[in-house]
Amino acid sequence: xxxxxxxxxxxxxxxxxxxxxxxxxxxxxxxxxxxxxxxxxxxxxxxxxxxxxxxxxxxxxxxxxxxxxxxxxxxxxxxxxxxxxxxxxxxxxxxxxxxxxxxxxxxxxxxxx
Amino acid sequence: xxxxxxxxxxxxxxxxxxxxxxxxxxxxxxxxxxxxxxxxxxxxxxxxxxxxxxxxxxxxxxxxxxxxxxxxxxxxxxxxxxxxxxxxxxxxxxxxxxxxxxxxxxxxxxxx
Numbered sequence: 338x339x340x341x342x343x344x345x346x347x348x349x350x351x352x353x354x355x356x357x358x359x360x361x362x363x364x365x366x367x368x369x370x371x372x373x374x375x376x377x378x379x380x381x382x383x384x385x386x387x388x389x390x391x392x393x394x395x396x397x398x399x400x401x402x403x404x405x406x407x408x409x410x411x412x413x414x415x416x417x418x419x420x421x422x423x424x425x426x427x428x429x430x431x432x433x434x435x436x437x438x439x440x441x442x443x444x445x446x447x448x449x450x
Numbered sequence: 451x452x453x454x455x456x457x458x459x460x461x462x463x464x465x466x467x468x469x470x471x472x473x474x475x476x477x478x479x480x481x482x483x484x485x486x487x488x489x490x491x492x493x494x495x496x497x498x499x500x501x502x503x504x505x506x507x508x509x510x511x512x513x514x515x516x517x518x519x520x521x522x523x524x525x526x527x528x529x530x531x532x533x534x535x536x537x538x539x540x541x542x543x544x545x546x547x548x549x550x551x552x553x554x555x556x557x558x559x560x561x562x
Contacts, residue, residue, distance in 0.1 A: 341493075368548055379454075379539060379552030380494075387548060395549060427493055429550075437482045437501075437543035439550060441494040 339363050341442035343428050349448045350418040358413040358445050360428030366440075367433040369411040370395070371403065373424040374444070380427060386411055387433075418449045452477040456540045456553035463530055463560050471525040471556045473514075473540035481542040483507075483516055483523040484550065488537045497525075497538070530560045 344359045362369065370385040372395075382395030386405040400422060402414040411430075415422060425446050429439040457472040475483065482501045486494040498507030503518035512527045523540060540553040 370549065372550075377554050379541075379554045380550070381552075382549040385548050431548075436548060437484075437545070437550075438496060438499065440496075441486075443493040 341428055341430055341440050343426075343442040343445050345445060346443070347446045347448075349450065350415075351450055352418060352420060354418050356415050356418065358415075358426055358428075358447075360411045360413065360442060361409050362411075362428075362430040362440070362442075363409065364430060364432070364440070365408060366430035367408070368431045368436050368439075369405065370429045370439065371401070371411070371413045372427045372429065373397065374427060375424050383413065383426075415447075418447075420449045423447060423449045452481070452542060452544050452551050454540050454542055454551055454553040456538075456556055458554070459537075459557040461556060461558045463558070465532055465560055465562050466529045467560075469525070469527040469530045469534075469558070471538055471540075471558070473523045473525065473553060475521050475523065475540075475542050477521075477542055477544075480518070481544065483514070484541040484543070485512070485514055485523070485525050486539040486541060486552075488539065488555070490536070494539065530558070532560050532562055534558060535560045 371383040372380040384403040386392045428442040431439045484499045485497040487497045498509040500507040500516035506515045541550045
């Protein structure tokens with residue numbers, strides 16, 4: 338049971354480039370979420386999904402897209418990277434019953450130059 | 451709206467000292483409350499939780515009690531170890547958006 342996995346661990350982008358952060362879970366969790374962590378601000382929700390084919394925006398969705406074609410995967414796409422998107426990104430998942438208990442991946446550190 | 455406020459760090463303690471990290475919240479209804487820990491270079495791990503008023507969550511010697519009257523969920527440990535050095539996040543669960551609302555985090559440094 339690998340839990341929640343994220344790739345890559347670290348990425349450097351130039352302004353304007355696009356990329357996809359991968360997230361996968363093997364716990365058959367219905368709920369998945371993406372957060373970003375910035376110094377002094379805790380974690381903020383970007384997008385979330387309550388099941389395959391269903392996604393919704395969190396509190397800081399601008400500049401990011403998501404899709405959920407399978408229960409296991411929930412990729413986060415940066416369409417045109419900006420320096421303000423330099424952050425650490427965490428993916429989390431939870432079961433529908435007990436959804437408040439979320440399991441986090443190890444994070445992806447992104448630097449946009 | 452819902453929010454979480456926790457004491458600013460860093461908190462620096464000697465090994466075996468008593469730890470308190472304060473956390474207060476603002477929320478409608480009765481949210482579930484959590485403490486997460488982030489060790490250096492790692493993701494967040496659930497440390498403990500409480501789902502209703504007067505519940506006490508505990509794990510690895512850490513405790514926190516859900517106090518509705520003071521809207522608080524302070525984290526305590528009687529005797530810290532060097533291995534407890536990490537960033538601690540208080541959070542509440544907002545069911546309407548399936549999201550955890552986090553405090554800013556408190557860095558704890560324990561020295562021998």
